[in-house]
């Protein structure tokens with residue numbers, strides 16, 4: 001699925017965009033299902049809060065910024081559960097993580113036209129900490145995401161810093177804005193059907209969606225099943241094996257009973 005060059009790039013830079021993992025008809029079917037999720041389960045008032053907003057947006061933008069989000073859409077929709085086991089997606093994950101791959105969570109982040117909210121720089125480890133970096137997030141794009149639409153942005157190679165202290169208790173966990181600046185990140189524009197993979201420890205964020213179009217993306221988090229979770233979302237929950245087998249470990253054996 002991936003070339004050796006792509007695998008090396010992921011390990012060196014901490015992220016990787018893979019084009020056309022999902023075909024146009026597959027994307028269209030998932031978009032239709034998202035319409036239903038939008039009108040039934042999704043939170044339409046999910047923009048991240050915190051003092052970082054003063055740095056990322058002017059006053060008018062702060063008043064208008066919006067995000068539609070929901071965690072674990074694969075637990076609400078069979079079509080999304082099937083998407084999480086897509087052969088090209090899981091084929092790439094085996095090459096990044098090894099033969100055994102467990103789905104940990106899914107999350108929708110939909111930025112509405114013109115007012116789609118930014119994300120402050122952070123590591124996802126601050127939201128679901130694990131013992132090792134053997135964890136890859138895969139962001140599936142349902143719409144084209146050029147730079148002006150608030151595409152993902154990464155601090156290249158930052159996963160090598162390991163887990164960092166985040167500012168907590170003031171909205172969403174985030175890194176100090178004076179030390180970690182969006183201007184120092186690499187934008188990774190993508191097309192619908194592309195998947196951007198990144199390491200749990202890679203620093204990332206994104207800017208406002210200023211285009212007249214939605215920027216809908218779903219994050220699917222996968223781990224080596226022997227990588228124990230320490231804290232955060234879905235702690236204590238066994239995930240679905242999308243490739244290989246779960247090793248019998250002290251830490252997970254009790255969770256199966």
Ligand SMILES: O=C(O)CCC(=O)C(=O)O
Nearest residue numbers: 109119124152205206219
């Ligand atoms: O969707 C985005 O623009 C950023 C998402 C993000 O930061 C994340 O999924 O951790």
